[in-house]
Amino acid sequence: MDFDLDEEQRAVVETTAAFVRNELVPHEEEVERTGRLDHDVAKALRDKAIRAGLYAANMPEEIGGGGLDTLTWMLMERELGHTGYALQMFAVARPSRILLACEGAQREDYLLPTVRGERAECLAMTEPEAGSDLRGMRTRAVREGGPGSDWIITGTKHFISHADAADYVVLFAATGEDGPADDRPRRAQITAFLVDLDTPGLQVLPGYRSVSHRGYDNFVLAFDGARVPDSAVLGEVGQGFDVANTWLGTTRLQVAAVSLGRARRALDLAVQHAATRRQFGTTIGRNQGVSFQLADMATAVEAASLLTWRAAALVDAGRQDDAAIAMAKLAATETLAKVADAALQIHGGMGLMDELPLERIWRDARVERIWDGTSEIQRHIISRSLLRARGG
Incomplete structure (x- = not known):
């Protein structure tokens, strides 16, 4: 095995380390004492990260990302880990690779703007009653009519990181049930959706005060009959996992x-x-x-x-x-x-x-x-x- 870094990996490590220490670390005390990262500061840092080629480095080159392989990406993450989540996540976003499942208009509406730094996502899996039992989630999405019709979403998600800074949520909801097997209870079939956070029937509520990661807050998403089109399905119905x-x-x-x-x-x-x-x-x-x-x-x-x-x-x-x-x-x-x-x-x-x-x-x-x-x-x-x- 070769444990030496290649030229690209060394460049990524050195560039990231310098950015973290010169641009992010000076703001640590402010975040710790105020519990927030100023919006204008976050934007300025994000612009610098984009110019430095650090933004969306985990996404493929063909869609505007940095195209890092997984090992080089993780070397970059190690350097970013030198500082807190509020600074590294808001300044040097690494969009969720789940967005690579976007197809058709979803690419122009969600994937590409996120890679460019024009939009930001959050992810909603966890629920108050389900925890790690994702198959037990109770947030439900029900078709209003036949195939191709709108979905109506009802339920609650919590521990949703940085929902206050996001434009949309990648939501996982139950859309059906598997048949019983071996006397085990029926389990939810899960579907992923792309849902704009300004959708009527969706509220972003304050979450819980955590001792960890000040400034990188969690929120509650409350869905009360939120309506989304069939085009909001990410991947295939029932194939969220x-x-x-x-x-x-x-x-x-x-x-x-x-x-x-x-x-x-x-x-x-x-x-x-x-x-x-x-x-x-x-x-x-x-x-x-x-x-x-x-x-x-x-x-x-x-x-x-x-x-x-x-x-x-x-x-x-x-x-x-x-x-x-x-x-x-x-x-x-x-x-x-x-x-x-x-x-x-x-x-x-x-x-x-x-x-x-x-x-x-x-x-x-x-x-x-x-x-x-x-x-x-x-x-x-x-x-x-x-x-x-x-x-x-």
Whole structure:
């Protein structure tokens, strides 16, 4: 295996790292203290990201994106992970690749404007009662008449990230039921829709106050008889999970790579502090209680990185492996939690003060083990892969 970056990958890493540190990091304190990223600042940063060639880098070149392969994209995500979600997501958008399922007029109305930075999407799967049980979702879309007629949508979605900054939602709703099998209950057939957020009958409501990712807020979408045309269906009716599968895997890798970026920042802060902080006549890094922690932190970050790069390389080779992706997300997000906690411990009481970014990294780390599939879901995917290989 060749672990050296090629010329393009080095350029992407260097350009992204410079943009993050020069353009995004200076706004971190403002976002943390106000809980928001000013709209005009966000627009100015987005314009700079577009000029730098960082915007929509994960989308194919033929539609105006950067055309990065998955591994290079994840290297970029690691650099973006150096800062918080509010800054990186609003300034350097990576549109959901689920939009590549757009056909016909959907491409001009949704896909291409999003790649150009003229429109923005949010994704709505999670519901108050369903959680990770996506087949149990209760938001329903019902045809008003026969084939080709409008759909009427009723239900509630929550934990919808950045809905306040979006123009439309990629919505997943139940449009029918599968027949019962093996005495199991009937399960919902899911369809994906493209729904403008100004659609009558759709309200965007404030969500919950989260300790993680200030400025990157969540919202509730309330559908009360919202009407959308049949042309709003993304993919085929009842095949929403087929559409989602083109998106979920790389999004979990995205979470893994971003977590690696934040873990590296926490580790760098810990190493710098251990090398300069003096107690009892010497630097604390000479104390094995600290130096061994640094060694374990660095090893864990490197191991999680290799799992992430391997999973990305498999995607690029046309051999996407759900278990490999699950391992990457599990390892990277749990490594971030451990490294952030250890780095804070090495700093002592100052680690909890907001003069340093460590307390934010520590807070932000918690959600990574929950969204885009909890750690338990990842372990289920991995164990299922192991057992199926032996007929279990």
